[in-house]
Amino acid sequence: MFSFFKKKPPTPTEPALAPEDVASPAAPPAADAPASGGAFGWLRKPFGAGATSVADPAAPSAGAPAAIDAPLAVPEPTPKPGGARQGWMDRLKSGLRKTGSSIATVFTGTQINDALYDELEEALLMADTGVKATQHLLEDLKRRVKETKTTEPAAVKGLLADALADLLRPLEKPLVIGEHTPTVIMVAGVNGAGKTTSIGKLTKHLADHGESVLLAAADTFRAAAREQLGVWATRNTVEIVSQEGGDPAAVSFDAVTAGRARGKDVVLVDTAGRLPTQLHLMEELKKIRRVVTKADASAPHEVLLVIDGNTGQNALAQVRAFDDALQLTGLIVTKLDGTAKGGVLAAIAQERPVPVYFIGVGEKVEDLETFSAREFAQALLT
Missing domain, CATH: 1.20.120.140 (SRP54, nucleotide-binding domain)
Known part of the structure; x- marks a missing residue:
């Protein structure tokens, strides 16, 4: 189960932004600066063809974060059945x-x-x-x-x-939500590891526990990644910040700013999948982390890596590389469903003990669960 420590949300304030990360109107943006989201306005609209954008009267009229797609209704969370x-x-x-x-x-x-x-x-x-x-x-x-x-x-x-x-x-460590408002969770991983799907499942878990979630579609590198995350936003009836062809750091910055202004409990940032050997892309991840910190000085509060349980010792290499670059706080291990050997968790525990928050065995929402060392050992050796 999640560990929640609720505190009174701080009054949203405009963070002081360094010139190297955010462009001013009088000067061109610096190398790390996200592109301005002001051109998109602060909009809310329902999903689906033919939907129209309606300005939010409670939001600033100019210079605001990126567009926000909002669902029409939020149903009550469905409790898990017995057993x-x-x-x-x-x-x-x-x-x-x-x-x-x-x-x-x-x-x-x-x-x-x-x-x-x-x-x-x-x-x-x-x-x-x-x-x-x-x-x-x-x-x-x-x-x-x-x-x-x-x-x-x-x-x-x-x-x-x-x-x-x-x-x-x-x-074995619980994911803590509530010490910060919002709790900003940055999610990384190589293409094919199940990163975006895991974000969708995690969103479902958080929503079922009463947490309000805002998604950031900062994976602008992979084709259709934004649309895939949008599908999960629709399924979970949560808001999503996205920009077509936008800069990943800009989307991340705008999402954190919007999350603070709207009092969201969690902002989940989906970053582009990449191999740790692609140094220029790893630098892009570092840039996202820096820019998120400009939106909220304490963020990101969690940096998660999604790894494919089928990749064996290569998964350990990924943990080392991403941990060195981003200072990981947790892992999500996916695809432990038939061909995965599972022993790589022992290797990670021995050589780079980054907490495993969740493990997954399939594509369904219920196929992602919190990690228990005893349960895993029993499942592996039964």
Whole structure:
């Protein structure tokens, strides 16, 4: 569940903007400056063909942030049915079954000996656990076997689940909403990792917990990314800030400014997918972060990376690269649904322990859930 610490929203004030990040009327914009959103006005309109724009009488008439598309109505959040968490566990076990089966075969013998540990080492490495995490788990497991005087191989699997849960526990941390108004969450990830879909699912989670959300379509690099995020905004009946062909930093700046003025609980910024080896694009991400800070000196409050659970040790490389560039605060791990090996979370815990806020096993909204070290270990080794 989310951890919410509600505080009285501060009175929105106009932030002091540095000249290098925001252009003044008398001078051309600097290298980091977002393009002005004033030309778009502060508009609200319903989705759908033929919708017309109507000026918001409560908003400034000029020099305001980017256009905001607003839904017609906001329905009541749908509560999760009973047993939803158990249903989630069943889907997670199914997704990790291939890896779990390969590890489980190690414990079908009759003796606890060097051969068993050698087979287990190979199985863990094949599960993308990585060398360092595998060695840690083997040493911890041998200690537990000795301390408990375990003699049955089948019982060793339970001890391995305990060791894995303990290794993963530092990654178990709740997403905190409410310490800042709005809480600005910047989301990054490579193309194909499920970044925009995860933002849509996260929006649903937040809305179901009573949080008002504003989306920022700052992925202007990928074709149709803005439209894809717009679909999720419609599904979740939340507002979205977007500019066709606009500068990503400008969209982000305008969204944070609008979120503050409208008293939104959360502003979710969708950034362009890119590989960490594309240095010029990584610099664009750094620019977005800097410009967001100009809109709100304390922002971004969360910087999340979406990683594909199928990419194995490459996911660890992505975590390192994006963490070095953006100082990540959390991860969303997607696509743990059949072919993913899952062991990469152990490698991340051992070498770059960035908290895992959510894991996903499919495309449906309910297929994204909060991360539990114990649940994950049990699902992987059951």
